[in-house]
Amino acid sequence: MSECAQLRIGREFLASISWPSSFRRKDHDRCYCHRCYPADLADTLTVAGYTYVIPRGWTRFAVAVDESFFNHHNVWDTWLNCYHGTSIDSAKSCVEHRQMLLPDDMTMHGKKIGIRENHIPEERFVFTTPSISYAALDYYAYTHSFRSPYDLKLYSIKVVLQCKQKADSIIVQPETVGARAQGRRLCPHIPNEELEWKTKHRSSVMIYGLLLEIKQNHASDDSNSPQYQKLNISVPPASNVVAPEPSTSEEITNTIPKSEPLPLPSSYREPMSKTRIALLVVLIISTFLPMAALIIGQIYKSECPIQPWIPRWMTVFGSVGLSASCLMFVILFINFKWHPEEEIGKYVSGCILCLLLFFFLAWLIAGSVWIFSVKPKVQFVQTNVTTYCQETLYKFAFGLTLAQYSLIGILICCGGIVALFGCLC
Numbered sequence: 001m002s003e004c005a006q007l008r009i010g011r012e013f014l015a016s017i018s019w020p021s022s023f024r025r026k027d028h029d030r031c032y033c034h035r036c037y038p039a040d041l042a043d044t045l046t047v048a049g050y051t052y053v054i055p056r057g058w059t060r061f062a063v064a065v066d067e068s069f070f071n072h073h074n075v076w077d078t079w080l081n082c083y084h085g086t087s088i089d090s091a092k093s094c095v096e097h098r099q100m101l102l103p104d105d106m107t108m109h110g111k112k113i114g115i116r117e118n119h120i121p122e123e124r125f126v127f128t129t130p131s132i133s134y135a136a137l138d139y140y141a142y143t144h145s146f147r148s149p150y151d152l153k154l155y156s157i158k159v160v161l162q163c164k165q166k167a168d169s170i171i172v173q174p175e176t177v178g179a180r181a182q183g184r185r186l187c188p189h190i191p192n193e194e195l196e197w198k199t200k201h202r203s204s205v206m207i208y209g210l211l212l213e214i215k216q217n218h219a220s221d222d223s224n225s226p227q228y229q230k231l232n233i234s235v236p237p238a239s240n241v242v243a244p245e246p247s248t249s250e251e252i253t254n255t256i257p258k259s260e261p262l263p264l265p266s267s268y269r270e271p272m273s274k275t276r277i278a279l280l281v282v283l284i285i286s287t288f289l290p291m292a293a294l295i296i297g298q299i300y301k302s303e304c305p306i307q308p309w310i311p312r313w314m315t316v317f318g319s320v321g322l323s324a325s326c327l328m329f330v331i332l333f334i335n336f337k338w339h340p341e342e343e344i345g346k347y348v349s350g351c352i353l354c355l356l357l358f359f360f361l362a363w364l365i366a367g368s369v370w371i372f373s374v375k376p377k378v379q380f381v382q383t384n385v386t387t388y389c390q391e392t393l394y395k396f397a398f399g400l401t402l403a404q405y406s407l408i409g410i411l412i413c414c415g416g417i418v419a420l421f422g423c424l425c
Contacts, residue, residue, distance in 0.1 A: 004031045006059040010212045013146045013157055014061060017088055019210075023095050028062030028209075044189050048167065052081040053189050055132040060162060060209040063095055075206060079164040082128040082197060083211070085140025088159045091210055099202050100126045125198035126205055128165055131187035134195045135160045136213065139177055145217075154217040162209035169204035170197045287325040289400070294318025296396050303383075303390035307374045310389065310397050313367040317400070320363075324356050364404050371397050 007029060031037070032055050045052045070076060084100065094100050097108065103124040105113045129135050141158045148155060175195040179186050186192060199205065297314030304310045371394070380391035 004033060004036050004059075006031050006033050006036075006212075006214050008150065009146075009148055009155060009214050010059050010061055010157075012148055012150060013088075013144075013155075013212065013214075014210075016146065017092065019061075019092060020096060023064045025062035025064045029060060030062075031059045032056050033059065047081050048078050050080045050167070051130065051189055053130060053132055053187070055083070055160075055162070055211055058132065058160070058211040058213050060211050062209050063207050065206060065208050066098075070206070073166075075164050079166050079206070080130070080170070082130050082163050082165045082205075083132050083135035084126075084128050084161040084163055084205075085135040085137065085142075086159055086161060087142035088144055088157075090142075091159050091161055094161060094207055095210070098207075100205050100207070102126060102200065102202060105202075123198075125171075125200055126202065128163060128197045128199075128205060129190075129195055130197065131190045131195055132160065132211070133187045134175060134190075137177060137186075141213075156215050156217055158213040160211040160213070161207050162211050164206045164208060165197065165199070166201070166204035169199045169201040171199060172197055287322065289403075290318040290321025290325065292318070293396070293400060294322065296393055300390040300393040304388075304393055305385075306378050306387050306389045307370050309370045310367075311393060313363070313370060314393070314397055314400075317360075317363060317367070320356075320359065324352070327352060360404075364401060367397070368401050371401055 034057070037054070037056060041054075043054055043056065045054065065075075073079070086094070093107065101107065101113050103113050107113065135141060136158055141160050144157045144159065146155050146157050147153070172194050173196045174180065174193045175186055177186075180192050186195060293314045295318070297311045297318060301311040301315065374387075374389070375398070377387050378389050378394060379385070379387050380389065380394070382388055
């Protein structure tokens with residue numbers, strides 16, 4: 001199975017922001033999309049006696065940890081799993097500082113950490129949550145726009161840090177985004193009353209992963225459709241809002257995007273492009289020609305004594321052509337059904353197309369020798385003479401070779417025109 005596209009896009013995004021490679025642990029990267037983490041796997045696990053909510057739909061890029069620290073404090077087995085929604089700049093700063101800083105702390109660059117706008121004054125804590133759903137809310141996790149240099153598609157990427165936290169350092173409190181007042185539950189696994197954790201112990205929160213939620217933007221999004229509506233939670237007054245503090249060396253403003261593109265449901269499928277439609281039409285049309293060649297070659301397979309290879313040439317052309325058309329239909333279907341997560345159609349169809357082109361070119365040359373060499377003496381009346389060939393068979397074969405040569409000429413001319421136009425431009 002080819003690599004998940006989420007991992008590729010995530011790596012491209014990290015490269016674009018110069019994510020520190022020395023803190024990467026590529027062997028521990030993991031994708032939790034519907035393909036890599038199927039629906040039949042558990043939504044939660046029990047870690048250190050507490051619920052660990054699996055970050056379904058997200059892709060983790062592992063962060064190198066201090067193995068001596070982790071082993072000494074038995075972090076993997078006794079500390080709890082939690083999340084911290086943030087921006088990519090804040091996440092990068094946290095990783096470079098090897099910890100989350102508190103308000104009023106000074107970064108290594110001499111920048112004083114402040115309390116983010118619209119958050120409760122004097123709340124000098126590091127905030128985390130056991131729920132990936134809560135960490136991903138727009139109040140906490142920033143959404144970045146990113147265009148992939150690989151496929152030039154535009155993506156929306158949310159950022160959450162995945163952490164381990166010492167259990168006895170945690171102060172548990174309810175959510176602070178107004179969900180309880182509206183009677184809404186934010187996480188199916190963690191009650192609203194236990195969604196926020198806070199601590200003043202910097203070293204009790206250790207980052208071990210960067211989570212990215214990668215969604216492709218679509219120009220045809222209908223944000224008014226019910227299936228695209230997001231959770232309707234109003235932002236409470238600033239005095240009642242508690243959110244994770246940014247641990248960054250740069251001041252962050254406008255942390256909640258004003259026009260964030262809405263994610264599409266997982267069942268959404270990108271419409272077939274004009275290129276694919278054109279390819280499908282060409283495949284349908286090109287199927288009839290080999291079919292006719294195969295039928296005529298079989299009907300008159302013994303009625304061309306002047307050159308018995310003519311009906312054989314027609315039969316082979318028709319058989320290979322039909323097989324190639326069926327195979328291309330299958331590849332086109334696979335590419336449309338699973339694109340962009342799979343790139344199988346692009347590479348496999350390219351290799352098969354090259355092989356078919358070489359075969360048909362060689363077979364065209366052979367057929368031309370057999371068909372054109374007997375043209376001066378072939379006759380269609382006297383069936384008991386060695387110069388006889390069934391008229392429909394011969395004329396169809398003759399026309400088929402001319403059609404193929406014409407197609408080659410058209411392709412060459414079109415290629416030359418495109419190349420000339422490119423030079424002129």
